[in-house]
Amino acid sequence: MTILALAAPATAHAGGNAETRIDGRNLRAEHTRRKIVAATRALVEETFALPKVAEIALRAGVSVRSVFQHFQEVDSLFLVVFDEILGEAQSEWEAVEPIGPLAGRIEAFVTRRAAACERVLPVRFAAIAVEASSPGMVERAKVARALTRQNIERAFRPExxxxxxxxxxxxxxxxxxxxxxxxxxxxxxxxxxPVEEAQAVWHKIITGLMGADV
Amino acid sequence: MSDATVATPREGVATAPRPKIDGRVLRAARTRERIINATIDLIRGGESTPRVIDIARTAGVSTRSIFQHFDDTEALFAAVAQQVVESLTPLAKPIDSALPWEERLDALMRMRIEVNEALLPFRRAVALHQPRSPKLAAGVTAGRLFARERTESAFAPELMRLSEAERKQTVDALLAASDWQMWFGLRMTYGLDLEAASATMRRMVGAILTQATARSVSAAA
Incomplete structure (x- = not known):
């Protein structure tokens, strides 16, 4: 902060100063923000729980105050992390098309769905703690489930x-x-x-429900 | 006791004579029960984490009294879990494996659905506290092992004919399909009424058993 104040008069002479300074600050703020989000994400994925602000600050190498400057509530920070992970899982989702034998579609759907759910698992597990009190989380779960419904209807439309x-x-x-x-x-x-066994259980349930040949 | 009282008069003041202790123990047990039941009522009413002040008000005791009976909320929730499990145990009677296949399936579904429906209000509370409460987690594991044992013995004739790996997978699938999370999903997340949720769960469990039976028949042939 002192360095900033000292540097300010010098840049003032350079011209176009105000703009540059704000941009520099925005850049730094954005950098800090990203560090906070990344630290939160890493902690959630390691612990399957909501980290405390002090833990986030320590991991990100910033002050607790700085965390609160960027995110008024930890809940909103958690939602950013949740959106990031869910967004990745959704953009990686490869649609199962309603063509070909049922057994092959079940296999493909279960495999891809397992991979997506595994990816979301830590943040979903942590989300249980806030879901009851977070309208934002309830809304996200609703949207995600609607999307999954579409994916299921598409893959198994013929049946x-x-x-x-x-x-x-x-x-x-x-x-x-x-x-x-x-x-x-x-x-x-x-x-x-384990992942393979949980996937095998899904396979068994879906195969049974859809009456595919075993 | 009287000797001890004579020997250490100071202790004699703190610990009352026997008849009084019994009366106190009885009262203490009743208060404890009231606290547990009040907590259960609040959870059933939709509070996944009831506040101590609300538990005290519902039970008609002081908040101080709650912590006299329970070291912390973890101990209280563990006692609540134990009480709930004890009240449900009589529902989980063993199923005679000599009965026809369909009857065993019906009996299993009746048992699982009755227990799952009774546990519905506790689902969120358990999901919330389980990661931080070893006692609660142990209770949930015990309940699951119990359900596993009941399922395995009910369908022992069919399961016995499967390979070990196939048998484990079948039992895992049967338990997942009739799990209370599945029931919670059907009833709460997807909003099915009791009848529709029951039919859906029966369909899933029945489909897994049909696969197992088909395999065990082809293995026997």
């Missing part, structure tokens, strides 16, 4: 469209509940299943 409306709805609900990210979390964190 779903053959069903009566009531059966179709029930089948879709069953698929959605089975393939929910919280179901993945339950298998991984609470049932202690």
């Amino acid at each position: 779903l469209d053959r069903l009566q409306p009531n059966d179709r709805r029930q089948m879709l609900d069953a698929l959605r509940a089975a393939l929910d990210w919280d179901m993945w979390m339950t298998m991984r964190r609470f049932h202690g299943l």
Whole structure:
């Protein structure tokens, strides 16, 4: 801060000073902001929990005050991290097209869904602590689930469209509940299943539901 | 006791004679029970983490009294979990593996759904506290092992014919499909009523058993 103040008169002579100075500050602020987000993300992915502000500051190499200058509440910082990870998982999602044999589509869907859920697992697990009190988190979960519904309907359209409306709805609900990210979390964190085994369980449930040949 | 009282009169003042102690123990047990039940009522009412002040008000005791009976909230929540599990244990009767396949499936589903429905209000509280509460986590694990044992013994004839790896996978899938998280998802996240959620869960569990039966038949042939 003192260095900044001392440097200011010198740059003032250089011309176009005000602009440059603000830009420099913005740049530094943005840099700090990124460091805080990255530190939070690393902590969430390591601990599967919401880090404390002091831990974030330590990891980012900034002051606690600085964290609060950039994020008024830890909740909003957590939402930024959540959006970042979820956004990556969603942009990497490769759609399963409604063509080809059912068994192959189940295999592809389960494999990709498992990879996506595994990626989101730490931040989703941590989110449980804030979901009840965070409208932002509730809204994000809603949007994510709507997207998953579209993915399921697309991949299994031939089978779903053959069903009566009531059966179709029930089948879709069953698929959605089975393939929910919280179901993945339950298998991984609470049932202690390794990735391949949890994936095999999904495969079994979906194959059974859709009546594919085993 | 009287000898001890004579020997250490000072202690005699702190620890009252036997009949009085019993009365106190009884009262203490009742207060403890009231605190536990008040906590359960609040969780059922939608508070995943009831505040001590609310527990005290509901139980009709002082907040100080709560911490006289429980070292901390972790101890209180562990006692709550134990009480809930004890109240549900009678529901989980063993299923006779000699019964026809469909009847065993019906019995398993009745048991799982009844327990899951009773546990619905506790789902969020458990998810919230489990990572930080070893006792609660141990309780949840015990409940899951219990469900696993019941499921394995009910379908022992079919499971026995499977390879070890296939058997484990089938049981894992049966437990996941009838897990309370699945029930929570169907009932709360996807908003299905009791009937629709029951039908959906039965469909999932039945489909896994059908696969297992088909495999065990082809293995036997």
